[in-house]
Amino acid sequence: MNYPEVIRNLIECFKKLPGIGEKSAERLALATLKLDDEIINLFSQSLKDTKTKIKRCNICNNLSEQDKCDICLDENRNKKIICVVQEPKNVIMIEKSNNYNGMYHVIDNLISPLDGINPSDINIGALKQRIEKDKVEEVIIALKQSIEGETTTLYIAKILENTGVKITKIAQGIPYGTDMEYIDYLTLEKAIEDRKEIS
Amino acid sequence: MNYPEVIRNLIECFKKLPGIGEKSAERLALATLKLDDEIINLFSQSLKDTKTKIKRCNICNNLSEQDKCDICLDENRNKKIICVVQEPKNVIMIEKSNNYNGMYHVIDNLISPLDGINPSDINIGALKQRIEKDKVEEVIIALKQSIEGETTTLYIAKILENTGVKITKIAQGIPYGTDMEYIDYLTLEKAIEDRKEIS
Numbered sequence: 001m002n003y004p005e006v007i008r009n010l011i012e013c014f015k016k017l018p019g020i021g022e023k024s025a026e027r028l029a030l031a032t033l034k035l036d037d038e039i040i041n042l043f044s045q046s047l048k049d050t051k052t053k054i055k056r057c058n059i060c061n062n063l064s065e066q067d068k069c070d071i072c073l074d075e076n077r078n079k080k081i082i083c084v085v086q087e088p089k090n091v092i093m094i095e096k097s098n099n100y101n102g103m104y105h106v107i108d109n110l111i112s113p114l115d116g117i118n119p120s121d122i123n124i125g126a127l128k129q130r131i132e133k134d135k136v137e138e139v140i141i142a143l144k145q146s147i148e149g150e151t152t153t154l155y156i157a158k159i160l161e162n163t164g165v166k167i168t169k170i171a172q173g174i175p176y177g178t179d180m181e182y183i184d185y186l187t188l189e190k191a192i193e194d195r196k197e198i199s
Numbered sequence: 200m201n202y203p204e205v206i207r208n209l210i211e212c213f214k215k216l217p218g219i220g221e222k223s224a225e226r227l228a229l230a231t232l233k234l235d236d237e238i239i240n241l242f243s244q245s246l247k248d249t250k251t252k253i254k255r256c257n258i259c260n261n262l263s264e265q266d267k268c269d270i271c272l273d274e275n276r277n278k279k280i281i282c283v284v285q286e287p288k289n290v291i292m293i294e295k296s297n298n299y300n301g302m303y304h305v306i307d308n309l310i311s312p313l314d315g316i317n318p319s320d321i322n323i324g325a326l327k328q329r330i331e332k333d334k335v336e337e338v339i340i341a342l343k344q345s346i347e348g349e350t351t352t353l354y355i356a357k358i359l360e361n362t363g364v365k366i367t368k369i370a371q372g373i374p375y376g377t378d379m380e381y382i383d384y385l386t387l388e389k390a391i392e393d394r395k396e397i398s
Contacts, residue, residue, distance in 0.1 A: 001294040003287075004264045006248040013242035017230050019223075030288055031216050032249055033262075043212035044246040049205040050231055051239050063232075065203045088202075089229055095200040 003029075059130070061106040061123055063088040071095075071104060078102045080137040082130065084156060086110055086144060094142065102140070105130070110148035111155055117148075119155055127156075131163050141169040145187075202228075258329070260305040260322055262287040270294075270303060277301045279336040281329065283355060285309055285343060293341065301339070304329070309347035310354055318354055326355075330362050340368040344386075 002008060007029055014025035032040065056062070057069035060082075064070070071077060071091070081102030085091055091104050107122040130136060141156055143149040157167050173191040174183055183191075201207060206228055213224035231239065255261070256268035259281075263269070270276060270290070280301030284290055290303050306321040329335060340355055342348040356366050371389040373382055382390075 001270055001291070003291060004253060004262055006245055006252050006264065007262065009241055010245040010249055013238060013245060016234055016238055016242075017227050019226070024218075026288065027218070028216050029249070030286075032246060033253060035215055035250075037250060039212060039215050040246055040250050042208055043215075044243045046205055046209040046212060047231060047239055047243040047246070050209055050228070051234075051236060053205050054203060054232060063203055063206065065205065071200055087229075089225065092200070092202060 056106075060104045061108065061126070062091050062104055076101075079134045081140065082127070082136055082138075083140040083142050084127065085142050086149075090142065102138075103130075107152070110143060110146075111152045112148045122152060122155075124156060124159055128160065128163065131160065131165050136165055138166040138168060141167065143169075145172060255305075259303045260307065260325070261290050261303055275300075278333045280339065281326065281335055281337075282339045282341050283326065284341050285348075289341065301337075302329075306351070309342060309345075310351045311347045321351060321354075323355060323358055327359065327362065330359065330364050335364055337365040337367060340366065342368075344371060 003011070010029040010032065011022075011025045014020050014028045015022065020028070032043075035043070053065050054063055055065070055067065057064040057072055058067050059072040060069060062069045062071065066073075078101050082105050083094060083100065083102055084105045084107060085094070086107060086109070088106055091106065094100050094104075105123070105127050107124065107127075109117045109121050111117055111119055111122060127139070131139065139156075139160060141153045143153050153169055160167055171194060172187060173194060174180065174187065180188065202210070209228040209231065210221075210224045213219050213227045214221065219227070231242075234242070252264050253262055254264070254266065256263040256271055257266050258271040259268060261268045261270065265272075277300050281304050282293060282299065282301055283304045283306060284293070285306060285308070287305055290305065293299050293303075304322070304326050306323065306326075308316045308320050310316055310318055310321060326338070330338065338355075338359060340352045342352050352368055359366055370393060371386060372393060373379065373386065373390050379387070
C-alpha cells in the first residue's frame, strides 16, 4: 500500500526541487492537502505561468515578464554603471540593499572548466556591446567569492581591458554583525589588506 | 524592484507550506524555472488534483481516491485487528514496515486541551462501531510518544473498556541502530522496564 497516485505524483514533483528529499517531499505534499482552495489555485497557476510568462530581459538577461525588464525600462536609472551578477536573484538582493541605482548584467554561469563551463558560456559579448552603445563608465563585478567567481571576474576584466571602462569589484571583508572568530582566514587576510582609513 | 509578479506569487505559495521561510521559498520558486515543462504540468495538475480527487475513506478515514480506501477494500487483510494512528502518513509508514496485515483507523488529532483539541475532536465513535460490526479482536494504538499521545491512548483505552476488545499499544524502546548515548532517559527507563527475555 502506498499513497494515492495523485499524492505520489506530487511527492515526485517536490523531489525535483533542490534540497528536497523523500521525507521533505512527503511532508510538503501532505501539507498541501491542508491549504485553502484559493492558494492551491494560485500555486497551480503560478507554476504554469513561471514557465510561460517569465522570459529573460533582452538587454540585461534578468528575469522579466516583458522583452525588457523593469530596471532596463526605468528612465531614472543610471545607464553609465553596470553591475555584473551571476543570477537574477543577485539582482533582487542588491536592489533590496537599496543603495544602487545603476543597471545590471546577468551572466548565468561562472567559469568552471571542471564542470564544463567555459568562457564562451558566459554572457559577455552582450555586455561589451552595451558598454559601447551606452558609453558606460563603470562596470562593477559582483560575483561569488570563490575560485570560479575570481576566475570569471579576472576573465571579464581582461575582456573589457581595451574598452576604457573603469572596472571594479565589490569589497571583500567581514559581514556586518559577524564575530571575527567565525570568519575564515582568507577573508580576514583580505579584510586587513583592504583596510580603510577612518575619516 | 522585485521579482516579476508570477514569481512573487509562487514564492508566497511556497511560504504557506510548513518549514518554508522567505529564503527557501525564493530558492524553490527560482528552481521551478529550471524544471522541464512536463514536470511543471504534472506539478500544477497534481496540486489541483489533491484538492479535488483526494477524499477520506469513509471506514478508516485514511486518504483515498474512492469512498473506501484500498486497504479497507482489500479482502486479504485481517479485519479483526485495527491499528489506531494519528495521520494518514503513519499508515504508509506502518505499511512500509511490511509486517502488519490488519486494518487502520486514522483519528487525525491527539487530545490537547491547551490547543483546543478535546476528546470530541478525535474520531472514536466510528472506531467503536467498527469494533462491534466487524467483531474486532484487537485494537493496537500506535500514537506518538508524547503527553498528548499518551493522553489520547489512555482515553481510547477507557472508551473501549467495555467492548471486550484486547487493547495494546506499540512498544516503546530504543530504535534500531541508535547509540544508547543519544536516547533520552525516559525512553531508556521504559526500555529497561519493558525488557524481553531472550528465548
